[in-house]
Amino acid sequence: MVTYGNIVELIIQREMGIVGRQKLMEVLAEVGLDVDESGTVRSNGVTIDHVDKLMTKLNEKYGLVTVMGCKIAVSRKAREGNLPLPSILR
Numbered sequence: 092m093v094t095y096g097n098i099v100e101l102i103i104q105r106e107m108g109i110v111g112r113q114k115l116m117e118v119l120a121e122v123g124l125d126v127d128e129s130g131t132v133r134s135n136g137v138t139i140d141h142v143d144k145l146m147t148k149l150n151e152k153y154g155l156v157t158v159m160g161c162k163i164a165v166s167r168k169a170r171e172g173n174l175p176l177p178s179i180l181r
Contacts, residue, residue: 093172096137101168102145103130105161110153118148143177150179 103126106115119126122144125133134141149157162180169176 093168093174094137095139095142095174096132096134097172098142098165098168098174098176099124099126099132099137099145100130101165102142102161103132105164106149106157109157109160110149114153118145118152122148139175139177143179146177146179 103115103119107130110118116126122141123134124137124141124145127133146158158179165180166176169180
């Protein structure tokens with residue numbers, strides 16, 4: 092079963108290569124997501140709002156390339172779990 096936690100973990104994997112681990116960890120903390128150093132989400136109850144906040148913050152800080160860098164992979168994963176995505180990823 093695909094969850095929003097899985098979606099966030101996929102975003103983390105993709106974004107580490109785009110903005111780097113340190114910058115990404117700072118953004119994750121800013122949006123209230125608890126993630127270990129390997130990129131595994133420790134936060135319970137990750138929702139579509141968390142995904143929206145994360146992608147919006149990445150876009151604000153580092154530009155549209157951060158959204159485009161994971162959009163296709165995230166869309167595929169969301170379809171697997173029949174999960175709607177925030178408008179920034181559609």
